Amino acid sequence: xxxxxxxxxxxxxxxxxxxxxxxxxxxxxxxxxxxxxxxxxxxxxxxxxxxxxxxxxxxxxxxxxxxxxxxxxxxxxxxxxxxxxxxxxxxxxxxxxxxxxxxxxxxxxxxxxxxxxxxxxxxxxxxxxxxxxxxxxxxxxxxxxxxxxxxxxxxxxxxxxxxxxxxxxxxxxxxxxxxxxxxxxxxxxxxxxxxxxxxxxxxxxxxxxxxxxxxxxxxxxxxxxxxxxxxxxxxxxxxxxxxxxxxxxxxxxxxxxxxxxxxxxxxxxxxxxxxxxxxxxxxxxxxxxxxxxxxxxxxxxxxxxxxxxxxxxxxxxxxxxxxxxxxxxxxxxxxxxxxxxxxxxxxxxxxxxxxx
Amino acid sequence: xxxxxxxxxxxxxxxxxxxxxxxxxxxxxxxxxxxxxxxxxxxxxxxxxxxxxxxxxxxxxxxxxxxxxxxxxxxxxxxxxxxxxxxxxxxxxxxxxxxxxxxxxxxxxxxxxxxxxxxxxxxxxxxxxxxxxxxxxxxxxxxxxxxxxxxxxxxxxxxxxxxxxxxxxxxxxxxxxxxxxxxxxxxxxxxxxxxxxxxxxxxxxxxxxxxxxxxxxxxxxxxxxxxxxxxxxxxxxxxxxxxxxxxxxxxxxxxxxxxxxxxxxxxxxxxxxxxxxxxxxxxxxxxxxxxxxxxxxxxxxxxxxxxxxxxxxxxxxxxxxxxxxxxxxxxxxxxxxxxxxxxxxxxxxxxxxxxxxxxxxx
Numbered sequence: 001x002x003x004x005x006x007x008x009x010x011x012x013x014x015x016x017x018x019x020x021x022x023x024x025x026x027x028x029x030x031x032x033x034x035x036x037x038x039x040x041x042x043x044x045x046x047x048x049x050x051x052x053x054x055x056x057x058x059x060x061x062x063x064x065x066x067x068x069x070x071x072x073x074x075x076x077x078x079x080x081x082x083x084x085x086x087x088x089x090x091x092x093x094x095x096x097x098x099x100x101x102x103x104x105x106x107x108x109x110x111x112x113x114x115x116x117x118x119x120x121x122x123x124x125x126x127x128x129x130x131x132x133x134x135x136x137x138x139x140x141x142x143x144x145x146x147x148x149x150x151x152x153x154x155x156x157x158x159x160x161x162x163x164x165x166x167x168x169x170x171x172x173x174x175x176x177x178x179x180x181x182x183x184x185x186x187x188x189x190x191x192x193x194x195x196x197x198x199x200x201x202x203x204x205x206x207x208x209x210x211x212x213x214x215x216x217x218x219x220x221x222x223x224x225x226x227x228x229x230x231x232x233x234x235x236x237x238x239x240x241x242x243x244x245x246x247x248x249x250x251x252x253x254x255x256x257x258x259x260x261x262x263x264x265x266x267x268x269x270x271x272x273x274x275x276x277x278x279x280x281x282x283x284x285x286x287x288x289x290x291x292x293x294x295x296x297x298x299x300x301x302x303x304x305x306x307x308x309x310x311x312x313x314x315x316x317x318x319x320x321x322x323x324x325x326x327x328x329x330x331x332x333x334x335x336x337x338x339x340x341x342x343x344x345x346x347x348x349x350x351x352x353x354x355x356x
Numbered sequence: 357x358x359x360x361x362x363x364x365x366x367x368x369x370x371x372x373x374x375x376x377x378x379x380x381x382x383x384x385x386x387x388x389x390x391x392x393x394x395x396x397x398x399x400x401x402x403x404x405x406x407x408x409x410x411x412x413x414x415x416x417x418x419x420x421x422x423x424x425x426x427x428x429x430x431x432x433x434x435x436x437x438x439x440x441x442x443x444x445x446x447x448x449x450x451x452x453x454x455x456x457x458x459x460x461x462x463x464x465x466x467x468x469x470x471x472x473x474x475x476x477x478x479x480x481x482x483x484x485x486x487x488x489x490x491x492x493x494x495x496x497x498x499x500x501x502x503x504x505x506x507x508x509x510x511x512x513x514x515x516x517x518x519x520x521x522x523x524x525x526x527x528x529x530x531x532x533x534x535x536x537x538x539x540x541x542x543x544x545x546x547x548x549x550x551x552x553x554x555x556x557x558x559x560x561x562x563x564x565x566x567x568x569x570x571x572x573x574x575x576x577x578x579x580x581x582x583x584x585x586x587x588x589x590x591x592x593x594x595x596x597x598x599x600x601x602x603x604x605x606x607x608x609x610x611x612x613x614x615x616x617x618x619x620x621x622x623x624x625x626x627x628x629x630x631x632x633x634x635x636x637x638x639x640x641x642x643x644x645x646x647x648x649x650x651x652x653x654x655x656x657x658x659x660x661x662x663x664x665x666x667x668x669x670x671x672x673x674x675x676x677x678x679x680x681x682x683x684x685x686x687x688x689x690x691x692x693x694x695x696x697x698x699x700x701x702x703x704x705x706x707x708x709x710x711x712x713x714x715x716x717x718x
Binding site for chain 1 (some may be wrong): 380387394397403406411426433436438460465466469490508509516519522529536540548549553557563576655658
């Protein structure tokens with residue numbers, strides 16, 4: 001093998017690059033929570049453009065090379081399509097609140113359960129193993145399609161993929177930890193029109209995934225105390241709820257930004273919400289949906305056994321009501337709440353009837 | 357802002373099912389439906405790990421996973437479910453025996469740039485050195501962006517039957533997010549800023565390696581990954597403060613896991629697919645030429661030389677010599693790894709890289 005150099009000989013340093021750089025003199029300082037993403041939003045580095053022409057993947061604020069390849073192929077290049085105001089905060093919180101399903105769940109507290117309860121727990125765990133990574137697969141696809149100029153929302157979505165991966169694994173672990181096994185899948189995550197998978201617009205996807213889908217699951221996780229039979233299950237639901245709350249917050253904050261900055265898209269977004277409401281309660285992706293395998297399992301868990309199914313169903317109906325109330329509250333906070341007052345949404349009417 | 361949406365009463369068929377009124381009798385047809393009951397996996401010394409779950413049918417990982425739904429491995433599938441559309445369904449196209457272990461290790465070794473880097477230890481540096489550091493941070497941040505985009509492009513195309521790999525890759529892209537972030541933070545915290553974007557030859561090669569995940573693994577983890585890890589090791593040796601040392605040390609650890617998966621997968625692919633060894637060799641020939649072209653770009657080389665020499669004055673002497681030594685380390689590790697995989701890089705190995713084999717052996 002011959003000796004060869006790929007650069008000029010000694011003393012031939014070019015150093016022309018030292019004249020090409022982004023804004024200089026930046027001195028971000030750590031805040032009480034350390035040096036956070038919010039702390040480095042300084043000067044031009046903290047000011048993403050409304051429409052990005054960055055197709056080379058350069059870091060936002062770096063000097064561009066005129067001869068760079070346009071290798072990004074990014075589809076999401078408008079800020080309003082993906083932006084939210086508190087992405088930096090949500091990302092840092094996600095980093096701080098990472099947990100391990102191997103060691104942060106007290107698995108030794110799981111003791112043998114009655115067969116009907118163990119079956120219900122395993123059926124629910126099978127369902128959650130199946131659906132949790134929808135929220136991993138789908139954001140992943142959008143990350144690679146979004147310009148790095150909007151890296152803060154992308155960082156949140158990357159944290160979400162990680163969270164969902166852990167959810168998929170913790171429910172598989174639960175199903176296999178107590179003398180049971182995986183059971184029957186729902187098939188509710190199939191690739192059909194109107195599903196989370198097939199959305200070709202980020203906000204459309206986010207309205208289904210974050211606002212209605214994960215919102216409904218969040219309500220269930222928050223009720224974990226009612227359906228847990230040991231400290232391990234309580235820990236699982238509590239930790240998953242914490243993650244899920246961040247994901248829902250992402251969707252709410254993004255939709256709020258969209259509402260404020262893209263009035264021309266309001267009616268379109270209302271259509272997504274129409275769809276979501278048709279599916280949120282009855283749909284097979286809602287574990288508390290109408291007469292699905294998962295909802296029957298939930299009723300058994302909530303009631304305390306197959307023989308107390310009616311008691312469990314009463315609690316399940318209360319959970320569904322709470323899902324609706326929380327959904328309405330979230331949509332109102334995004335600015336799209338008029339639908340609950342002008343008759344477009346049927347949800348308030350149903351709540352009123354139930355109350356009567 | 358006022359809401360101008362029109363009231364649109366839903367047609368009766370469009371109405372959501374009333375959640376509060378519906379009280380159907382249970383059918384409970386799902387009860388008793390399982391492929392294997394009685395599984396009782398116990399936590400070990402390191403907790404209940406993903407790999408521990410691979411018992412009985414739950415640990416049977418088939419060579420081909422034709423199920424196009426999200427049916428978890430070992431669960432009972434429903435028939436007639438419309439497909440989601442996974443493109444990668446052959447085990448040889450993504451598998452690595454170490455994936456489950458690497459997944460748990462990544463979670464145990466998590467760190468947060470905001471709080472696990474002692475930012476207060478950073479003090480002003482000579483202008484040229486600060487600019488060199490900022491330039492290197494800019495390019496490393498861009499490398500990490502390519503890691504993110506390459507992994508997330510493929511991840512959702514992988515079949516559920518190989519969930520260990522999908523889950524492991526979630527940790528890789530999350531690591532890369534942290535790298536993007538920490539290099540940016542370093543560039544913006546000490547009186548500097550971002551520099552010039554990288555030349556992008558290798559970035560393009562990685563992102564355009566759409567022939568299969570194995571090809572991406574070769575370029576992303578073995579070629580670029582090994583190069584980056586070697587570079588980080590040299591930066592760690594030349595760190596100016598505890599903060600930089602912490603950044604490089606943590607990133608090196610993450611990179612080591614990525615490399616482990618990469619080598620493990622390439623080994624699996626080569627040993628389970630006809631012609632894969634020849635394909636890898638061919639891809640190496642292409643990739644090495646692109647790498648050589650990128651190395652001719654002076655920006656990263658000169659910035660590193662300034663850091664290694666402690667300033668511009670000795671950059672062209674000591675700095676470049678250290679840079680050559682670094683490349684020597686990289687090329688030797690690259691060739692050794694390929695050799696271990698059974699790929700002897702003798703044909704058309706670029707003389708520009710061969711020249712470093714004997715340089716600076718450490």
